[in-house]
Amino acid sequence: MQRRRLVIFPLAIAAVVVLFQYCSSEKVINPETGRKARVALSSDQEAALGLQSYREVLASSDVLRGGPEVDVVRRVAERLAVATRDAGKQFEWEVSVVRSSTANAFCLPGGKIVVYTGILPITKTETGLATVMGHEMAHATSRHGSQRILQSEIANTVMMGAQGSLALGDMDVRQKQAILAALGVGAKFGVLLPFSREHESEADEIGLIYMARAGYDPREAIGFWERMSQAGGGQPPEFMSTHPSHGTRIERLQKAMPKALAEYNQATQRR
DSSP, rough: HHHHHHHHHHHHHHHHHHHHHHHHHHEEEEEETTTTEEEEHHHHHHHHHHHHHHHHHHHHHHHEOHHHHOOOOOOOHEEEHHGGGGGGGTTOEEEEOOOSSSEEEEEEEEEEEEEEEEGGHOOOOOOHHHHHHHHHHHHHHHTTTHHHHHHHHHHHHHHHHHHHHHHHHSSHHHHHHHHHHHHHHHIIIIIIHHHHHHHHHHHHHHHHHHHHHHHOOOHHHHHHHHHHHHHHOOOOOOGGGOOHHHHHHHHHHHHHHHHHHHHHHHHHHHH
C-alpha cells in the first residue's frame, strides 16, 4: 500500500503543477475567430523575444536593401498591418527581405516579418504574396507561439510525473521504456501536433480575412496553395505533420471564403 502511494505521488505532484501552469497563464480571446486560449508569455515578453530572434536572423542573412522585391513586400506588409486592426495595433511592424532559395516567410511575435526571395516564384503576384504574409501575420496576432510554449510546458510536466511514477514502480526497465515511449508518442501525435494544425488552420482563416480587408482578392489564396502543393512535393501523413495536408487546407479555405469575400467587397467599395 505504501509503495502504491509512492508511485502515485509524482503523478499527483505533476497534476498540481499542471493546474498551476494552466491557471496562472493569461487567458486570451482571438478577436477574429472568438477562440479562447491561454498563453505562456505576456505581450511584452513575446515582443522582446521576437525582436531578439529577428535581429539574429538578419545578422546571419543576406538582407536586400532595395529593389522591386523589397518594394512589393513592404507594400503588402503595410496594407496587411492596417487590416489586422485591434489585434495588431500594439505591434511595431517591420519587414525584411532575405535573398535565399528557401521558399518561406514568417512573422515573429511583435510583428517582425521576414520574407525569403525563394517564395516569390510561388506567390507569383502581389495577391499571392498577401496570402503568405497574411497567414504568417495571423500567427503573430493570434499569439500562437506563446500558446505552443504553454502546451509544451504542460506536456513536459506530465511526462516528468510519469517518469517519476515509473521509477518507483515494480516494472522492469524494458516495460518502463516502452510505456515512456508510448506516452511520448501520444503527447506528440495526440496533443502537440494537432494543436499546431489547429493554429495553421486558424492562421489560414484569419490570413484570408486580412488579405481581403487589405483589398486583395481572397480567391487567389486557393491558387497559391495549389502551387505550394506542387512545389512542396510529397507530404507526410497528416496525423504526423504540424501542418494540415494541402487538400485539407484548400477545403477549409473554401469554407471560409464567403466571409472573406464579404470583407473584400467592403474593402473594394471603399476604394
